[in-house]
Amino acid sequence: QELAPMRLYTLSKRHFVLVFVVFFVCFGLTVFIGIAGKDVLRPFNLSSPPLSTYNQQLWLTCVVELDQHDVSLKKNVTMTVKVLGVVKDGSTPYVNNQVHNRTRLLSCAQKCTEIIVAHLGYLNYTQYNIFVNFEDLNKLTYTIQNITFTWKTYNPNFSQVEIWFRFVFVVLTFMVTCLFAHSLRKFSMRDWGIEQKWMSILLPLLLLYNDPFFPLSFLVNSWFPGMLDDLFQSLFLCALLLFWLCVYHGIRVQGERKCLTFYLPKFFIVGLLWLASVTLGIWQTVNEVHDPTYQYRVDTGNFQGMKIFFLVVATTYILYLLFLIVRACSELRNMPYVDLRLKFLTALTFVVLIISIVILYLPEFLSFYGLLNFYLYTLAFVYSPSKNALYESQLKDNPAFSMLNDSDDDVIYGSDYEEMPLQNGQAIRAKYKEESDSD
Numbered sequence: 252q253e254l255a256p257m258r259l260y261t262l263s264k265r266h267f268v269l270v271f272v273v274f275f276v277c278f279g280l281t282v283f284i285g286i287a288g289k290d291v292l293r294p295f296n297l298s299s300p301p302l303s304t305y306n307q308q309l310w311l312t313c314v315v316e317l318d319q320h321d322v323s324l325k326k327n328v329t330m331t332v333k334v335l336g337v338v339k340d341g342s343t344p345y346v347n348n349q350v351h352n353r354t355r356l357l358s359c360a361q362k363c364t365e366i367i368v369a370h371l372g373y374l375n376y377t378q379y380n381i382f383v384n385f386e387d388l389n390k391l392t393y394t395i396q397n398i399t400f401t402w403k404t405y406n407p408n409f410s411q412v413e414i415w416f417r418f419v420f421v422v423l424t425f426m427v428t429c430l431f432a433h434s435l436r437k438f439s440m441r442d443w444g445i446e447q448k449w450m451s452i453l454l455p456l457l458l459l460y461n462d463p464f465f466p467l468s469f470l471v472n473s474w475f476p477g478m479l480d481d482l483f484q485s486l487f488l489c490a491l492l493l494f495w496l497c498v499y500h501g502i503r504v505q506g507e508r509k510c511l512t513f514y515l516p517k518f519f520i521v522g523l524l525w526l527a528s529v530t531l532g533i534w535q536t537v538n539e540v541h542d543p544t545y546q547y548r549v550d551t552g553n554f555q556g557m558k559i560f561f562l563v564v565a566t567t568y569i570l571y572l573l574f575l576i577v578r579a580c581s582e583l584r585n586m587p588y589v590d591l592r593l594k595f596l597t598a599l600t601f602v603v604l605i606i607s608i609v610i611l612y613l614p615e616f617l618s619f620y621g622l623l624n625f626y627l628y629t630l631a632f633v634y635s636p637s638k639n640a641l642y643e644s645q646l647k648d649n650p651a652f653s654m655l656n657d658s659d660d661d662v663i664y665g666s667d668y669e670e671m672p673l674q675n676g677q678a679i680r681a682k683y684k685e686e687s688d689s690d
Contacts, residue, residue, distance in 0.1 A: 257444060259595060259633040260588055267595070274599075274629050278606070281416075281621025299379045304469040305407035309371040311381050315363045315388070316397040324359040328387040332369055332544045336376030351544040357388075368400070369543040372536065375472045410469070420461045420624050427631050428454040434635040445501040446592070446634045449494045450627075453487075457627050460487035461620070474540055481532045489525040491623075492568065493517055495600065499575040502592060503582060520568050527561040599629060 262270070302309065317324075332351045358364045369381055388395060431454060435447060443451075462483055468476040496517045501508060508514065534557075538545040576597065583589045603626045610619050 256636050257447070257592075257634050258637045259591060261637050262633065270629060270633065271599075271602075274625055277625045277628075278618070278621055281618050281625075299381075299402050300404075302374050302377055302379070302404065303407065304374060304472070305405070305410040306374060307405040307410055307468070309374060309379060310403040311368040311370075311383075311400060312365050312403060313368055313383070313398055313400045314365050315357060315359070315395060316399065317359060317363065317391075318394040318396045320361055322359050322361075322393055324357065324363075324391075324393070326357050326387070326391065327354050328357050328385055329354050330368065330544075331384045331386070333382045334369060334371075334543050335380040335382070337378035337380065339377055349542075351542055353544045367546055370539060370546065371543050372477060372539050373468075373472060373474055414466055414469070416620070417461050417465050420620060421458065421463050423628070424454065424458045424461055424624065427628050428458065431631045431635050438636065444634070445498055446596075446630070449498065450631055450634055453490060453494060453627060454631060456487045456490050457624065459483040460623070474536055478532070478536050481536075482529065485525055485528045485532065487623075489521050489528075492524065493521045495572060496521070496568075496575065498596065499572065499579050499593075502589060503575075503579045520564065520571065523564045524561070524568065527557060527564065531557060531561075595633065596630075599626065 299309070330353055332353065333349075334351075355366050357366070368383055371379070383400070385398075431450060435443060435451075440448075460483055462480045464476060464479060468480070497514070500513065500517075504513065535545075579593055580597075583593060603622060606622055607619065610622065
């Protein structure tokens with residue numbers, strides 16, 4: 252089967268270096284923007300300041316200070332919390348009439364760790380009052396010197412940067428999607444390579460990942476826009492995981508890829524990951540809406556089974572992906588073009604995964620968006636056909652067929668014998684060559 256040529260085949264070593272340099276420069280710009288708006292959480296001590304939707308969320312934390320600083324202490328303390336919201340006219344209606352009881356671990360080693368008292372995922376009121384009572388602190392063997400409460404919320408300036416940041420990527424993704432589709436318009440869809448087919452799926456999902464509806468979070472006082480954003484993110488990330496499985500397997504399996512044997516196992520594994528992530532997200536949102544003191548990282552009792560299930564499925568996915576990568580690299584390492592496709596995708600993906608791990612330990616929220624966007628833009632560039640693709644020789648996706656009777660020079664530079672039948676190809680070619688020499 253003849254496939255639409257990829258720009259990847261025409262890139263020289265200098266072009267590959269340039270592609271990676273452009274990728275890192277563009278990603279570096281997003282890191283710089285993230286550092287410029289690094290003051291994501293602004294602390295407000297003791298009392299809630301006036302709030303707007305640009306503050307996005309609100310946390311109340313506390314730190315217990317003991318009179319002895321070299322104390323090692325771990326003790327469960329019970330707190331009761333009641334949340335009141337102040338509207339614009341100054342009245343103070345109840346956010347909910349329930350008084351919430353929570354148990355938190357007080358851990359001290361020279362300094363006590365911060366305790367999260369309450370978290371509001373979206374803001375309905377212009378100000379909040381939270382009443383907190385600790386029932387077990389008076390039973391401590393150490394004297395409490397002070398309890399410091401701190402309000403934390405998003406910097407409104409950061410929220411404005413985030414709106415523009417996402418809007419720019421929505422526009423860029425739309426343009427890249429249109430350009431990629433335009434570059435393949437002259438080729439039949441059945442002639443697209445597996446990478447090109449997947450890019451036609453991932454780019455529209457990347458548009459949803461950037462969330463064109465994100466500004467609704469600041470216009471509507473509801474949890475729905477936030478949950479919609481989480482749904483789009485999980486959908487794109489799971490599609491990306493499925494893309495890696497299908498490409499590393501599909502590049503080795505040519506011809507018809509059956510649904511039951513090829514796609515179903517991959518959809519099953521990734522589908523379980525998606526289902527687990529969506530379930531955890533919905534569970535957390537519903538609990539936080541009804542109980543501002545709920546914290547999934549602290550109240551892990553209901554999450555243990557789901558966390559174990561997610562880790563088992565994630566481990567299965569990683570082992571399966573590593574198996575496909577090793578097998579593809581070992582079987583196709585001597586095949587031109589196919590080997591190039593494997594090396595490029597593996598190298599770029601490895602770089603992106605390493606950067607992603609680093610970002611997880613840094614407060615660079617916007618950098619992760621930039622990283623995935625530029626990763627997809629780079630893939631779209633190298634997988635799109637070059638301008639002269641129609642005038643170049645068509646490359647075949649099955650190297651075992653195209654190179655059975657061809658030398659390496661023929662495969663790379665083309666051959667006059669490409670249309671010869673497979674049977675007795677060597678004999679016909681030898682006869683043709685002798686006639687040419689005699690002439």
